[in-house]
Every structure is written in structure tokens, then in C-alpha cells.
Amino acid sequence: MQKRPSFTVSEATKKMERYCAYQDRCHQEVLGKLREMRMIPEAMDKIMAHLINHGFLNEERFARSFARGKFRIKKWGRVRITRELKKRDISPFIIRLALEELDNSEYSDTLRDLARKRLTQLKGLDPRLQKKKLYDYLLYRGWESSRIYDQLEDLFPPG
Incomplete structure (x- = not known):
């Protein structure tokens, strides 16, 4: 059986910075990734705070780009976009802001x-x-x- 690598907080932080810089992410995706890396809750909180404070993680930016992309590329309507954002635990206020992106x-x-x-x-x-x-x-x-x-x-x- 293969042993999974373990990460220090700073290694995990750098990895998550790259993960978030590559594409806008929601909090749920990042938390899922940190769980996969088997980080303890205190480390997850510290990493999440770092990502938010340094602009790597922003739910509003994620929701706006998600709405634009799904509408322009996949031709989804507002109902489907709203449903998918709710699945990702995005707040109703941010969902409303994201839908404003659609002309x-x-x-x-x-x-x-x-x-x-x-x-x-x-x-x-x-x-x-x-x-x-x-x-x-x-x-x-x-x-x-x-x-x-x-x-x-x-x-x-x-x-």
C-alpha cells in the first residue's frame, strides 16, 4: 500500500496558492483539497485565512467568473447557474452579484x-x-x- 505524502503548513500553503492562482476557486473546493492532503483543522483554518487575506481566494470573484463562463461557454441559464453556485455553498447575496454579470x-x-x-x-x-x-x-x-x-x-x- 502506497503511503500518502504529508505536508507542512507552509508546503500546503504554497500548494494551495498555486491551486488558486491557476483558476478561481470557491472555499468548498479548497477545503476539499486540504482534506485530501490530510491537513488538520487548525492548519486548514490558518491556510484558508492566508489565502483569503492575500487575495488567492475570493468567493465573489469566483462566483462572477463561474457565472460568466457557464453562460458564455456552456449556454446555461440563470436557474442552472444559481443551482450550481448553491451546491458550492455560495451565499445568496454573492449569487445575486454573480448573476449581474449576465447582460x-x-x-x-x-x-x-x-x-x-x-x-x-x-x-x-x-x-x-x-x-x-x-x-x-x-x-x-x-x-x-x-x-x-x-x-x-x-x-x-x-x-
Whole structure:
């Protein structure tokens, strides 16, 4: 059986500085990493305080960049972004700040483009089935159901 390496507080601090500098992290991720390194609670507290005081760890910065990235790259809606941030124990106040990163007109344009692109993939199906599959797809991606209904009305005019 392989023995895991043990770290001094200063070694662990340097390792966590690199970990946080590479990409914005939330407190939960860093605590998980410190647990993996088998650090004792007192050392974890000391390292976390160091990372926060020296700007390596900032929940608001993490949440804002998370929201921007998931929206622009994965085309997630506000509901999914909120849910994922809550999973990471981000406070409701910081989640609200993070969602401010999403420009309303860009948000609407993205939903429209995403819906149209998905609809082309559903060609040949019964219109009711297309509508349901499109709704389910957009809901899974975290878009608000009221916005999805508005989009469906635009794509499937009555009559």
C-alpha cells in the first residue's frame, strides 16, 4: 500500500496558492483539497485565512467568473447557474452579484439562438413533440420556464 505524502503548513500553503492562482476557486473546493492532503483543522483554518487575506481566494470573484463562463461557454441559464453556485455553498447575496454579470440583451439573444439551433436538430418530428423536447432541453440548461414559453410562442405561432 502506497503511503500518502504529508505536508507542512507552509508546503500546503504554497500548494494551495498555486491551486488558486491557476483558476478561481470557491472555499468548498479548497477545503476539499486540504482534506485530501490530510491537513488538520487548525492548519486548514490558518491556510484558508492566508489565502483569503492575500487575495488567492475570493468567493465573489469566483462566483462572477463561474457565472460568466457557464453562460458564455456552456449556454446555461440563470436557474442552472444559481443551482450550481448553491451546491458550492455560495451565499445568496454573492449569487445575486454573480448573476449581474449576465447582460440582459445577450441573455435573451443566447436563449433565442440556442432554441433555434436545437429546433433544427429536432426537424422531422411531430410539432408537439418538438415543442416538448425543446422545452425540456432548455429547462435542463437552466433557463426560466416563463422565458422558454415566450420563446416557444415565437417559434410555434398559434394557428
